[in-house]
Amino acid sequence: MRTDLFASRHIGPRESDLQHMYQTIGVADMDQLIYETIPDDIRLKQPLQLDAALSEYEYLTHITELGKKNKVFQSYIGLGYHPTVIPAVIQRNIFENPGWYTAYTPYQAEIAQGRLEAILNFQTTVIELTGMEIANASLLDEGTAAAEAMALLFDVRTRDQKKNNANKFFVSEDILPQTLSVLQTRSTPIGVELVVGNHETIELTADFFGAIVQYPGKYGQIYDYTGFIANAKTMDIKVAVAADILSLAKLTPPGEMGADVVVGTTQRFGIPMGYGGPHAGFFATKEEYKRSMPGRIIGVTIDANGNRALRMALQTREQHIKREKATSNICTAQVLLAVMAGMYAVYHGPKGLQYIANKVHASAVTLTDALNQLGVYQTNTAFFDTIMVKADAAKIRPIAEQHEINFYYIDGETISIALNETTSIAHLNQIVNVFATALGKAPVTVTELSAQSQVPAQLERQSAFLQHEVFNSHHSESQLMRYIKKLERKDLSLNHSMISLGSCTMKLNAAAEMLPLSMPNWNSIHPFAPIEQAEGYQIMLKQLEHQLNIVTGFTGTTLQPNSGAQGEYAGLMAIRAYHLSRGDNHRTVCLIPSSAHGTNPASAAMAGMDIIVTKTTPEGNIDVEDLRARAIEYKDRLSCLMVTYPSTHGVFESSIIEITNIIHENGGLVYMDGANMNAQVGLTNPATIGADVCHLNLHKTFSIPHGGGGPGVGPICVNEKLVPFLPTNPIIPTGGDQAITAISAAPYGSALVCLISYGYIMMMGSEGLTNATKYAILNANYMKARLENHYPVLYSGECGRAAHEMILDCREFKQKGIEVTDIAKRLMDYGFHAPTVSFPVAGTLMVEPTESEDLAELDRFCDAMIAIRKEIETATAEDANNVLKNAPHTLAMLTANDWNFPYSREAAAFPLEYLSENKFWPSVRRVDDAYGDRNLVCSCAPIEAYM
Template sequence: MSSNSPVPSSADSSSAASTVASPVFADRHVGPDADELARILDVIGVASLDELAQRAVPSNIADRVADSVPDGLAALPDPLSEVQTLARLRELADRNTVRRSMIGLGYYGTHTPGVIRRNVLENPAWYTAYTPYQPEISQGRLEALLNFQTMVADLTGMDVANASMLDEATAAAEAMTLMLRATKNKSRRLVVDADLFPQTRAVIETRAEPLGIEIVVAELDPALDGVGLPPGDFYGVITQIPGASGRLVDAAPLVAAAHERDAMIAVGLDLLAATLVTPPGEVGADVCFGTTQRFGVPMGFGGPHAGYLSVATALTRQLPGRLVGVSKDADGNLAYRLSLQTREQHIRREKATSNICTAQVLLAIIAAMYASYHGPDGLRAIARRTHERAGRIASGLGSAVVHGSFFDTVLAQTPGQAGKIVEAARDGGVDLRLVDADHVAVACDETTTEDDVRTVLAAFGAHGIGDGGDTAVAEIENRTSDYLTHPAFHDHRTETAMLRYLRSLSDKDIALDRSMIPLGSCTMKLNATTEMEPITWPEFADLHPFAPAADTAGIRELIGELAEWLAAITGYDRVSLQPNAGSQGEYAGLLAIRRYHLANGDAQRDICLIPASAHGTNAASAVMAGMRVVVVACRENGDVDTADLAAKIAEHGDRLAATMITYPSTHGVFEAAIDQICAAVHDAGGQVYLDGANLNALVGVARPGRFGGDVSHLNLHKTFCIPHGGGGPGVGPIGVREHLAPHLPGHPLAPELGDDLTVSAAPYGSASILPITYAYILMMGAPGLRRATLSAIASANYIARRLADHYPVLYTGDGGWVAHECILDLRELTKETGVTVDDVAKRLADYGFHAPTMSFPVAGTLMVEPTESENLAELDAFCDAMIAIRAEIDRVGAGQWPVDDNPLRGAPHTTECLVGEWDHPYTREEAVYPSGLPSSGARAKAWPTVRRIDGAFGDRNLVCSCPPIEAFAD
């Protein structure tokens, strides 16, 4: 692992046609081989990748390169083969000790059914899919997410649930702001139950402070007068059932008391407990939040897990995040799509209700399929068994039990003996929760066995399993309503049925396993099997995030090494891996800037300058961090207008807190003035946030922490190979310069991090997927990473050159170069022919391609990012399809096809278009086998399963759970 030994050379970039001598993995990751690279470079007019770097990347930011290794990557270890990398990860995994976890606090052991693990979590058809913004080729994952929404709504007793949240704590924080938006109560005080999970409370407190929300912690108890609510006004209440202590209470008195005080109430509900107890929605709660982790998703040292948020009907349009709805297609068939606020932060920017841009789709699908596989009876049986084993422990402990009513967690009072009991249990292979010197908590779950019960009781000195005679365990099973009644939760109980269901759903989608996904600003690259394999190893997957540090030495070493590598790559001094999405990284970085100014006595600094072209989450994040957004104009070429920037800096003076700049720009170019922009902001006392969404154009080429950035978030699900999973998981760590390091995220249960600014439920965020990025960096090494970046830039310029005669490339940098992506301008074509960017996007599905990013950052355009993973044949197939589509547009423009009836407006076309009546001016063959479709058989024909979906109909007739069986009658 030494970084001082010679580094094997990458593909010799001094000669395009040279023999590739790079590590084997880099050859497998980077699509174009030496011959293909030579052809690409010939088209774009350079002789080598090094020459491309010299001509495309501004010299004022470029890293010096010696012996194929740029300065920023010299500290990285030598690249390893795939076999060696797995051996290294096995070494780290073996340093973890996996005990039976009975710690609880929102993280529980669970059995992932093998058919779901193999066919969802380990299946690239699911984990390489993108967010379903093109619903006609995303019907499988949309149906799975609709199942998730139905599951959550049914179990919580609410009307509507969204398509998942980042984790339980951030779901609670979103509930806090949702209630503030929805209430007519003018107070900004929020009551938080003292029995809330500590990590959830920490995230709420972090989110509340910049927004001016006062948190009042209270001991809520239905047995108390007024249930313990404090005097004075407050707009909302957040409580949890069961609580962190395991106490289980009736939600009805809490809800009634809150409403009597003109406050709304959000309840954190354990969904497994909800199979037995009356859900809060049935007694009038306004919001429910929580996690679906215990529905088949491993603990994974903290994540990723799908949080949830559900509301009453009146609050539907206040829901943050994504909402899957039912609509119909052009033929009147039922079809699914994202509804209402989808990507609202791009539209509303600083007025957005949330900065969330991702969800936890892959994990939500696993949880939904877990519920389908077990069905309501199976879930109820798991819940009863969990409660029974907790009851046996309580029976054995007798009068030591603190709460008479509980679901899975028993709190025992053990004066002065808690530490010894926890150690005794550890010796028996079980981790308990040390609450304090006098209390121990024991959490049971699906995996708890009779032997575990015996071990726990022995640790307490209560040998023998209780039979219920010593302590009366309160009857908790009082739910009378049905749930999960839809056939989706009854028809797939056998492995055969589930296997075929999962296959039928994935066949309805286009993911990276079938096609290039050329999405600008999203970087859909290869997620290698070797990178993915370790995440299901028990030594990583089965770790509780609050397990003793001695038992998690391997994952902690991996986290430490990865943070060091990412710091070296980006040029920053410190990295935090806690943010579990890019949006959370943005937020954490801006909070660090805010706290830095406050620490310096500059409380007045609250202005954040954001270019007009910026990603919509930037503005939303700035507002969430307590800043005011001021927009900076862009020039016609897409660059930041430095004159307007200077004017805005002068106007706001010592109120300037920060600027947020995406680099390379959202327009896909390297702005040469970036160092001047950073210097101007610094001279005015502000800080520079460099958005890392486009870091795939910088790794091994330039380092934001060295050319002016103070903080950046890094999208590990873009640049560093963590898969998108249909719209999540993501990881958005932040890198900072040393002066911001004291303000990195902390955690109340991780003393090594401090306890300030908690942004995610787990100390290290979605830790179980960090081995993916670790493996990628380790296998690529310094030369491989640089080669990947420059190959991506070369491919983007190749597409721009090939398509420039057919679609204008909207923005280029000096010399006509683009960075890792290019924007194709269709606006004039639309004016001339009536063919829209939507028509082109839908028509690409007939050619077997996912569409590029539509109308961002400029309406009426397509933003194309090929990534380094695609070989020349795939690049050419995409270009050929786009050229063929241009020919179709010309036929519309020439009047050969009417504007309202042509292959583009009719796209996409399904197999049903091959039969029945046909009354269109274009032929069936032109519809389903267009002329630009490759005929070699190298790319199999992909068939969309629905025609174009009527989005407006879906919003007018909002249905966000599984439709009744009658809907399928025809």
């Protein structure tokens, strides 16, 4: 084995395993398997034209050298992004810890109690700082959170008969520019008219349904919005506030002013700027809007013993379940970043957050006083951390940049300076010296921070926050380290066992890919820094776009969408813009097969499209004749088809080129959902099958970790027709020459984690990437061969092969009283996370092993599934007191004095031999979802308080 070949470390099966695997499947070799899996007419004839693969050592040397092309200046740009201090205990034990970053979304609550508690801490932090009643588990960034607020207020207006036809939304001119751009993108397709203006002079009328204001304003001015909100309420206009989370430790919370929704970003709670992300946006609102709220909510409930447990609450309100009736397509959160931000609040506690906020404010006041002595005057009448001064930008800027300092230059004579947690007295003197030099004056020396406040008395926060014990107990590093470890032990992640989730591709997130995220040259760059200071980023991002173009066969890529669902939306908005550019305003019909993931119709609804669902055959494939009939029926209005390939059922449909031709012949374009791209890379591609645009889940196929439900990146790749319409950003222009407005807040979305996919491609090379796809298909078909005699496999290709995933049908077990959920919970006792449950078909398990799992791990999982099948045989519908219905079994059950079950403790906890040396213990018994939904608690208060 070549020890310097990264692909040999990434791909699980060894050369010596292959003959056994081929024999089990019933093929002679890999070539036969691929021939029988992927239709020949879409197979690539040439290898991917990528650079030769680098070894791990070569890559880390390369990325270190490339990072030196980034210039890390002192950043006072602000606009929603600030330098932070990442507590080392959080960086080492969460950010750099695969126990946290390789976990999956906590759908299986019993093996995710640690992460759920960490997110509950995050929600509590947001609720108490904003003064609201309920918060979600985070959103993607501030810009998209504001757009979700607009959509929520537009949705709930229909509850008020007087507001049914109101379609105007007021946006304060003090909103962050990137937020305005995202609002512009999201408002138009759903029929919302934005009115941008001054909140102090705007005359609100009955045709407004909502408004959004910034607190503090984009250049630092603090306003008291109490009167504005009260006036809006007299006309039944609901108000959202985009707030700076750190300022809320010092300022009156928006909830106390009467706000209906509060949004923002928690980036300044110990999250690196990372050239734009990933960061955890926050969303807080009133409990009455909980059914319309986007994103996930973590709630408190009880387990089978009546003990406190946590889980994702109100699942039926998740947007992708609503499909075309959704008001959002978000089915994710920025969990890893939310965990870090919540832990930052735990570590510092209320007094620590107040200390940091007061110090930042004192720095701003001190700088104001020093600049006043130079004759440079500040124009904000009240501020928290950002001052706006009048000075000659043409004189100031070159001197500032010579001293490696970035301000934000509003115009030729107005400069904004945003101070932050890292600002020291030495930094203040540096800033003063820049102005003194430009003015030719002797500098004023700052020796201590001012004790004065520039916050009006009525806006000084009076209410207490974060009084719960968890925020007042872990302030030493030893305490926090142990608390983090305690939570980590309750979570099953990839560092324990395989997570075989269909459509989610939980593959290895290699350490060499992750290491650069901690390098200051990469994680400390402001997204709006002058482009020449981010040369390393520009080279890396352009190269990644080029690599993704090669992989997909397309011409252009945007990395801006920061989730798969955002990628869907971006692709549809590009298609919409294409049709509009040709005068085809009437092309609004989107065809979606009934088997599609729920985010597909949700995204199409957000893009203002009319959704027509087409049929699938009994074999699970697209019904080509029904599709043809619908395409012809709507040919004058046809905008696009949304198709997943290989199909959601894990099959390479041989009719795919016929399908895409039908759409093109009738004037539409083809959007390909890239969730299953792990079965395509190097063997076929979206361009070859006839698609016009696809999104890619970099957090699946291209190795970015799931992080417990986020971060994600969902770039879109497009053909030359759609290149002109790729999205831009109002501060750092990106995209095409007819670019749509922003999809997310930052120019390149979650740029920092794009390093992971860049590293993956650089180290895998053409041969490695292609082999990864082959081995993903090999592993899936090996598992299919081992399991199909025990569980019916629902769909397979024309030669009986699966793609990279398969669906196990568990519906027949209902006659024995066993549901698919029971199998999922019993797998926990065997040390495994369940495959995808009841998607895309209710009562099934969707299994995807990925290429990273070795033969021993595949066999261990198959042995567990076969053992569970034998347990099902002995179950009866009349007797629910069995090992499956009682699963999972906790350590507390096993060590209790009483054992009132008709099976042994060994059968419960150690059914197979391997468990005796590596046992993962679920920390709670089966959770009661219904109880938690009836008694919704989404913060750290004890459940007794709500009973």
